[in-house]
Amino acid sequence: MENQTQIFGIRAIIEAVNAGETIDKVFLQKGLRGELFSELEALLRKQGVNSSYVPIEKLNRLTKKNHQGAVAQISPIEFHDLENMVLNVVESGKTPLFLLLDQISDVRNFGAIIRTAECTGVDGIIIQKKGGAPVNGDTIKTSAGAVFKIPICKVDHIKDAVFYMQASGIKVIAATEKTQNTLYDVSFKEPCAIIMGSEDRGINPSTLKVVDDKAKLPLLGDIESLNVSVACGAFLYEAVRQRLD
Incomplete structure (x- = not known):
């Protein structure tokens, strides 16, 4: 490979x-x-x-x-330490924007998400050690090399990252259909982290219970869901739009 x-x-x-x-x-x-x-x-x-x-x-x-x-x-990359990554961003004076991926399993989806994350100024991506797609040749190719330009770290469980984000003053927003709020009802202007769920089951229910906010995409057609990389792009660019206003 x-x-x-x-x-x-x-x-x-x-x-x-x-x-x-x-x-x-x-x-x-x-x-x-x-x-x-x-x-x-x-x-x-x-x-x-x-x-x-x-x-x-x-x-x-x-x-x-x-x-x-x-x-x-x-792995072709070195994974970052979560605490150091968050601390560096907070101390830089930027308004943090992180992305948490709850066991995205398809390497092409993973690569496409990394590419979009880099283009939208995401400060770091957090993945779970087990159950997710590996960083391999397909990931690198689909990300157009963005995998080398954005910090990625691994945690034992995505909830570990959620709790650490919250303790660091970073609001955690879940992208899920299990809410009445659309992404246009939620503020992304303050420090925040967006969680995207896996292709087959979405975000783990136990993780959903501890997030600060939930948001969904309005779907106007007959298909009930979007590809996770497309949905992630919509969320990230709404964050960009709000921050540019």
């Missing part, structure tokens, strides 16, 4: 994790067993490394090498 470093082989991945490599995701062969494979599984759980179980055909497409049932993707 272009613009991406891979590690293949169970022992090699174990050593890479123990060495502190920035591993974005590990693909494991579905149904594989063995002592060493179990050791890798336990290590990935302990370190909170994003992983998924896939058919062997998927692994064979990722690499022609002898992968032994495991292929890891090394």
Whole structure:
């Protein structure tokens, strides 16, 4: 895969994790067993490394090498620390605008969102360690390189970021259809963070309970939802419009 470093082989991945490599995701062969494979599984759980179980055909497409049932993707970027990122923006005197992505799973959606975020002056993107799309060659291509221009950080759970934002004086706004407010009823002029939910289930219900505000897009046609990257663009440009007024 272009613009991406891979590690293949169970022992090699174990050593890479123990060495502190920035591993974005590990693909494991579905149904594989063995002592060493179990050791890798336990290590990935302990370190909170994003992983998924896939058919062997998927692994064979990722690499022609002898992968032994495991292929890891090394992130092409260094992830930022949440507290340092927020503190730097707050201390800069800017009005913060952050983007929280609750397990966006499609790499092309992820890349398109990063591109729009960079174009709209977003100060940082927060993603969850598990369940989301990796930063890989497709992400880089779809983002038009924006992935290298905007800080991205990972947290154990999106709620961790919500609570930290709120403690830092940053209002958290959820993009969800579970509200009567449209995005035109909500103020984005003050420091704020917008949460976008995953393609299939939206924002986690437990996260929705702790946000400061909710907003939806008015949909005038028969289709009940927009692609998440398109919806994200609408929210971000409404924030830009309000801040330019």
